[in-house]
Amino acid sequence: MRNIRIKLEYDGTEYHGWQKQPHDVTIQEKIEEAVFKVTGEKVEVIGCSRTDSGVHAKEYIANFHVGDRVPVFKFRGALNYMLPNDIVVLEAEEVDEDFHARYDSKGKTYSYTILNRYMPSAIERNLVYHVKYKLDVDKMKEACKYFIGKHDFAAFKTQGASVKTSVRTVSELRIETYGEHIKFYISADGFLYNMVRIIAGTLVMVGSGKIEPQQVKEIIDSKDRRRAGHCAPACGLCLEKVFY
Amino acid sequence: MRNIRIKLEYDGTEYHGWQKQPHDVTIQEKIEEAVFKVTGEKVEVIGCSRTDSGVHAKEYIANFHVGDRVPVFKFRGALNYMLPNDIVVLEAEEVDEDFHARYDSKGKTYSYTILNRYMPSAIERNLVYHVKYKLDVDKMKEACKYFIGKHDFAAFKTQGASVKTSVRTVSELRIETYGEHIKFYISADGFLYNMVRIIAGTLVMVGSGKIEPQQVKEIIDSKDRRRAGHCAPACGLCLEKVFY
Known part of the structure; x- marks a missing residue:
């Protein structure tokens, strides 16, 4: 398993914040759906923060663990292809397996x-x-x-x-x-x-x-x-x- | 009849430009609908320019002729109440009867x-x-x-x-x-x-x-x-x- 760290920009207007919820559309859900479409794997995307409904982000950091099927350099383009225009993956890179977007934030x-x-x-x-x-x-x-x-x-x-x-x-x-x-x-x-x-x-x-x-x-x-x-x-x- | 001049700000993203069209939603149509709801009068709102679909405006000038039913100082608030949030009337005032938002523009x-x-x-x-x-x-x-x-x-x-x-x-x-x-x-x-x-x-x-x-x-x-x-x-x- 590889640990992929992504940097996101998003316009939070249309979302009920970062964290997944049963009946509302959230950023985390959109990213997890995109990762599934790209890799075929159901992952949990770990976010650096639980931003509220309507809050925006210019450089949000998240990470997720996936197998080797998709080369790392293809993640940014592939995820952006799957995501709506109000969420953009600015960077995607492989990081240490123990990197955690929330716990490691200083x-x-x-x-x-x-x-x-x-x-x-x-x-x-x-x-x-x-x-x-x-x-x-x-x-x-x-x-x-x-x-x-x-x-x-x-x-x-x-x-x-x-x-x-x-x-x-x-x-x-x-x-x-x-x-x-x-x-x-x-x-x-x-x-x-x-x-x-x-x-x-x-x-x-x-x-x-x-x-x-x-x-x-x-x-x-x-x-x-x-x-x-x-x-x-x-x-x-x-x-x-x-x-x- | 009074000649009312309005100054508008709008986000053009959701509109097919200024000018009324048979099958698409335009800014002119939205303003005319709002004037109708406020005054009960079907007016033609004259715009300073035919901005294209997706173009924005910070200070767009338009004018229209209406009767005396609604006091001028109430127009701004009443129109904004009727308009969606992506169109805002910044100012509304009575002007000379021959003022024309397009022809008079220098x-x-x-x-x-x-x-x-x-x-x-x-x-x-x-x-x-x-x-x-x-x-x-x-x-x-x-x-x-x-x-x-x-x-x-x-x-x-x-x-x-x-x-x-x-x-x-x-x-x-x-x-x-x-x-x-x-x-x-x-x-x-x-x-x-x-x-x-x-x-x-x-x-x-x-x-x-x-x-x-x-x-x-x-x-x-x-x-x-x-x-x-x-x-x-x-x-x-x-x-x-x-x-x-």
């Missing part, structure tokens, strides 16, 4: 994009979070520094997934602006369920003047989900990179 | 976006022209200058629409790059059928070394459609602005 970078203007966008409707009232970007930038470092992010986690600890280390959180867009990049050793989207919701609270930047520290310290902002929409979120 | 700016990398993009699949071989942007920039000015653009026109003259004045053609993208903006007093897309195809010929930048002058002078580049895909094209 960290990830996500981006979150806000369109800050009065009217929504037709063209970018599935790629941005539309916030119609004017946000104060300077205050949002000031708030970023409180997230950076090793913290218990219990206040920034939706209940549901059981994890041993809610302590995570955020190594980077920076905001860029272009045109009417406010986009932030966040890197951490791991992310709790909905963590980036709740941080986005909290930054929007700061930008709209509902709370002051320094209150972010109190919210983190409180470990109280009710004090943080709302869970911002999935469509603004994009997995940018996974580190191994 | 010029337009279009953008054309190329994604220049080996693999196609899942996320931007409907918004860019994917060119997999490396393009020489400096040569493309050099070629731009030959298009600027008043020329007979007969070589850059698809047969079909009958126009009195193929002389147009291009006031601006500039190229920007960001990440793996090459994007150009072109402004002119008017455009021939497929003119921007054939210019895009010609610039790609220059960027790939098939012709030298200075040959663009000969191609323009030849007025021979066969000498210019291919008609690049509609999805890379976006109407950016209309001047009155």
